[in-house]
Amino acid sequence: MSSVAMIEQTAGKGAARAAARKRKRNAGGAGANHRPGWVTYTILGVVLLISAYPLYYSFLLGTSDAQTIAQNPVPSLVPAGHFFDNMRRVLESDIQFWKALSNSVIVASLTSLSVVIFSTLAGFSFSKLRFKGRNALLVFVIATMAVPTQLGIVPLFIVMAELNWTGKLVAVIVPAMVTAFGVFWMTQYLEEALPYELIEAARIDGCSMIRTFWHVALPAARPAAAMLALFTFVGSWTNFFWPFIVLGSSNPTLPVAVQLLQASYFKDYSLILAGVTLSTIPLILVFAVAGKHLVSGIMQGAVKG
Amino acid sequence: MAVISPPDVAPDLEPAADRAPRRIAFRQRLGKWDVKLSPYLYISPFFLLFAIVGLFPLGYTAWVSLHEWHLIGGKGDFIGFENYSTVLHAAFFWTALRNTFSIFLLSAVPQVFLGLVLAALLDANLRAKTFWRMGVLLPYVVAPVAVGLIFSKMFADQSGLINTLIGHLGIDPIRWHADVLASHFAIATMVNFRWTGYTTLILLAAMQAVPRDLYEASVIDGASRIRQFFSITIPMLRPTIIFVVITSTIGGLQIFDEPKMFDQYGQGGADRQWMTVTMYLYELGWGSQKSFGRAAAVAWILFLIIIVIGLVNFSITRRISSAGSTAGRKSR
Amino acid sequence: MRKNSKLWALAAGVTGIALLATGCASDSPADDETTAASSDEKITLTVATFNEFGYEDLIKEYTELNPNITVEQKKAATSNEARDNMTTRLAAGSGLSDVEAIEVDWLPELMQYPDKFVDLTDADIADRWLEWKTAQATTEDGTLIAYGTDIGPEGVCYRSDLFAAAGLPTDRAEVATLLGGDSATWEDYFNVGKQFTAAGTGTPWMDSAGATYQGMINQVENAYEESDGTIIAADNPEVRDIYDTVLTASTTDGLSAHLGQWSDDWTASFQNNGFATMLCPGWMLGVISGNAEGVTGWDIADVFPGGGGNWGGSFLTVPAQGKHPVEAQALANWLTAPEQQIKAFVAKGTFPSQTEALTSPDLLGVTNDFFNGAKTGEILANRAEAVTIAPFKGANYFAINDAMQKALTRVDVDKTDDANSSWDKFITEVNTLG
CATH class of the missing domain: 3.40.190.10 (Periplasmic binding protein-like II)
Structure with missing residues (x-):
């Protein structure tokens, strides 16, 4: 269902008019519709090469062997033939790769879902609703981001031990269920992207607050929410220190498991980077699928779905 | 700080009582409670969770910082602010502060600048838009641990990719792990590699929300593209730029992973060339001294510094981006 | 370390x-x-x-x-x-x-x-x-x-092919004798090193000042602290003496490859004839054979300068x-x-x-x-038996030793300081402990 239709259905004509107005102002490119010249493509191409190279470098090393890596500071641009061999070594080692993979999927998915819902809810409240202490509370939320996390590990671990959560995935999921960053991000986004007319219209039509949120704020927040979900997913996927401390190697997430590849006689870069590449591939897949939606969400503007 | 949100005044959202029939008094009262309580209800998950995983650790840390407290041995005597004064008199603390700011500036400034330029390029009517937009975000999916591994290998002084390549150009090898500024530059590169695309997309998302009729109007007025960028785009991006600057300040001043993985010891170099404040904090607490008390004091000092810098940042960013924004805001 | x-x-x-x-x-x-x-x-x-x-x-x-x-x-x-x-x-x-x-x-x-x-x-x-x-x-x-x-327990690992190129004996028993056998001293070790470098193979004698220092300081019973915990690192002439000896050998005599142990450069150097000898505890054998895979010539001599070491x-x-x-x-x-x-x-x-x-x-x-x-x-069993001294390691041992390793790195690897200025920084750091 297109969200404009949905808004008309649930929040009335006023909201739909506002939505349509918004759609109009998003039609067309920045300033002009003509295609940009080769300079733009060249700059972007160079940027893309630079940003892809380190990842490719990691893959190249993962297809190589330790000896070749040490002898050649600049790896050949063509992958060597050892990737499947290295991959097999990673999967056959005792790092529990598959369990770690499923743990990571569970943790990252649940965390993203929960962060998006709670942050959007709070962001809607902070950006569009009136209540006493709003500004002070928002400042407080932002200030909480400034607390250095390293020290919090000990008291947080005490909390988890009290709850008897150590070693369990819930100990990684719950502390990350809503973040100050998410709240701040959704607040800033909804500030711009959600016109008051829409809320007004919904309210006039007698929608309760939660229905207003569900039918007006949530659709308007979609592009930012997609982005937040992706960022949260990636952040959760790549997080190392806290999962390492609270879960340990017996119930690991991927980074905790992949890190164990270093526990051998010497630093075998081909093995480590093959593991790194393997653990990054799922993320690239998610990115390839979700990234497209994310980008199209941004492109089509806030309301039109 | 009280005006993080733009000065728009939220309209009264209670269902217009005048227009609504009076017969549904109960429902109205319910609606009133709905309006009064909902805002608090919606923000409560954050605050509830924060109380457990944020506030408790914060308070605990404050309490620890006022004591002689060994990480393993536990609480000792109450010593007031002695941990704070010890730390403020330690030369390493100031070295760490210098390094943190230097790395922060070397990463935050280019990132916002590059992010704006790239976002502007991506905002154009490109062919294969999705491809380009996803492309710039690609580095973000690489885990910090992997970034550390990859870049510390590339930046190795003798056997690294970068020194080997510039060697071919006849340039002397750069002493990435010995020279202060070079090490900061290398670490900032790791940060920029991973985060520039992210900043770009956030700015791009905001650019997409800028009403297109503003541009159309300015084209009629004969404004150039560059002029448009500075007098329309930047002012309209104000909340987002504030967001990016504040979050990158907060994140940047707590930088830990990248400098920690820059060499094999993770202590910021033999002469503490790249030891940051959080690394210093970690070394005090988890290193051989295990002074949890002093580490907690550093955490609180850092916390206060970040708040102050955040405020300064905020007011500067606001002033810069609000200059010339009046026209833009009025036309909305 | x-x-x-x-x-x-x-x-x-x-x-x-x-x-x-x-x-x-x-x-x-x-x-x-x-x-x-x-x-x-x-x-x-x-x-x-x-x-x-x-x-x-x-x-x-x-x-x-x-x-x-x-x-x-x-x-x-x-x-x-x-x-x-x-x-x-x-x-x-x-x-x-x-x-x-x-x-x-x-x-x-x-x-x-x-x-x-x-x-x-x-x-x-x-x-x-x-x-x-x-x-x-x-x-x-x-x-x-x-x-x-x-x-x-530590022995001396060496590259027999590089020894041969420099005209030194290659057999592990002969190398043990060359380094002084049962009465081997650090002076012997450095002198053979000078002999090796003088032969002009272009390969440094040892990997780093820091690793060598570690072998030497582990033979001192109370290097940094008295057994009651009093810190003496700054005034102990033995510490300064070892510091000067190892830095003179590393820099003035040019015996060190100036590689920080465990750095990426160090790891890579195993494939590039980075150095000819290193002090090797038993567990280091695996590190060497892993890093130097495909390199031939590594051997281990049943000898250790200055008595046994762990x-x-x-x-x-x-x-x-x-x-x-x-x-x-x-x-x-x-x-x-x-x-x-x-x-x-x-x-x-x-x-x-x-x-x-x-x-x-x-x-x-x-x-x-x-x-x-x-x-x-x-060989390792013999080396273990040769260990006679158990260095005292009090509460501050590792903080001090860490500061010392950084001091050596500043001179040997980073070259940001000379021996004296780096020593002064070491003293400052030690004084903030305790």
Whole structure:
């Protein structure tokens, strides 16, 4: 269902008019519709090469062997033939790769879902609703981001031990269920992207607050929410220190498991980077699928779905 | 700080009582409670969770910082602010502060600048838009641990990719792990590699929300593209730029992973060339001294510094981006 | 150094004979105790280790011997991560494994809190370990907080092909004699180094000043602290003397390759004729053969300058917060018995700290193909016996040694300071301790 239709259905004509107005102002490119010249493509191409190279470098090393890596500071641009061999070594080692993979999927998915819902809810409240202490509370939320996390590990671990959560995935999921960053991000986004007319219209039509949120704020927040979900997913996927401390190697997430590849006689870069590449591939897949939606969400503007 | 949100005044959202029939008094009262309580209800998950995983650790840390407290041995005597004064008199603390700011500036400034330029390029009517937009975000999916591994290998002084390549150009090898500024530059590169695309997309998302009729109007007025960028785009991006600057300040001043993985010891170099404040904090607490008390004091000092810098940042960013924004805001 | 004694373990040239010899389970005296300790109740014990302890098969064996006990191993990649984990959980007061492996580097900081650990004193096995190994884990009032697992007796590893190119002898017995045999001194080691570099092969003599210093300082009984804990590092002429000697050899005489040990440059240098010799504790053999894969010519001489030397080694502790201290102690006891530790050596190359193991034919028969078929078991056993001094390591030892290693790195690797200015920084840093 297109969200404009949905808004008309649930929040009335006023909201739909506002939505349509918004759609109009998003039609067309920045300033002009003509295609940009080769300079733009060249700059972007160079940027893309630079940003892809380190990842490719990691893959190249993962297809190589330790000896070749040490002898050649600049790896050949063509992958060597050892990737499947290295991959097999990673999967056959005792790092529990598959369990770690499923743990990571569970943790990252649940965390993203929960962060998006709670942050959007709070962001809607902070950006569009009136209540006493709003500004002070928002400042407080932002200030909480400034607390250095390293020290919090000990008291947080005490909390988890009290709850008897150590070693369990819930100990990684719950502390990350809503973040100050998410709240701040959704607040800033909804500030711009959600016109008051829409809320007004919904309210006039007698929608309760939660229905207003569900039918007006949530659709308007979609592009930012997609982005937040992706960022949260990636952040959760790549997080190392806290999962390492609270879960340990017996119930690991991927980074905790992949890190164990270093526990051998010497630093075998081909093995480590093959593991790194393997653990990054799922993320690239998610990115390839979700990234497209994310980008199209941004492109089509806030309301039109 | 009280005006993080733009000065728009939220309209009264209670269902217009005048227009609504009076017969549904109960429902109205319910609606009133709905309006009064909902805002608090919606923000409560954050605050509830924060109380457990944020506030408790914060308070605990404050309490620890006022004591002689060994990480393993536990609480000792109450010593007031002695941990704070010890730390403020330690030369390493100031070295760490210098390094943190230097790395922060070397990463935050280019990132916002590059992010704006790239976002502007991506905002154009490109062919294969999705491809380009996803492309710039690609580095973000690489885990910090992997970034550390990859870049510390590339930046190795003798056997690294970068020194080997510039060697071919006849340039002397750069002493990435010995020279202060070079090490900061290398670490900032790791940060920029991973985060520039992210900043770009956030700015791009905001650019997409800028009403297109503003541009159309300015084209009629004969404004150039560059002029448009500075007098329309930047002012309209104000909340987002504030967001990016504040979050990158907060994140940047707590930088830990990248400098920690820059060499094999993770202590910021033999002469503490790249030891940051959080690394210093970690070394005090988890290193051989295990002074949890002093580490907690550093955490609180850092916390206060970040708040102050955040405020300064905020007011500067606001002033810069609000200059010339009046026209833009009025036309909305 | 501290960070990376992490690359544990050595690759023992695991010969078929050694495997066969240790393939069958032997009865250990600890078995009876274990049976006595366990009731009918089924329990699970956790053992936390890092790097390679070679316990995988032993744990299976233990579970077979004790059907009521399930043993789970929790691994950390590096000694550092294991230390972070253990420290955090000690600070939080819960969450530790029933048996926790620790490294000698972080033993002193735990020794100050013996009440956090079960007193493992057991008259039956008091003589199991080398005397100095037990002494490291015994507090002043005689509490034993940890059982020794392995040690790192040091020999000298060298590249025989580079020695040949420089006109030096290549046979390991001759090299031992060249370096001074039983009465080898550091002066001998550096003099041969000058002879080697004078031959003009262009290869430096040793990897770094820091690693060499570590070999030297480990032969001083009270280098940085008196046995009562008083810090003397700044005024101890022996420390300054070693510092000057090693830096003169490294920089003025140009013997050092100026590579920070464990850095990426250091790792890569194994493939590029980076240096001709290095001091090597047993576990370093695996590091060398791994990094130098495909390089021929590495060998190990049964000699060490200035008397014997030990670098590194680990222990097993039983944290007091565990639920099954008796069973955990029995497990730690069993794992550190000579029979088991020899199997671990054969599996992963962790050299045993148990006296009985040092004369075991299973151990003495181990050879290493990478090191030109050297009888590494026998050589390391000899090296272990040559260790006479157990350096005192008090609460501040590692902070001071760390500061010292940084001081050496500033001069040898980074070249940001000369010997004097770097020493001054070292003194400043030491003064902020205590």
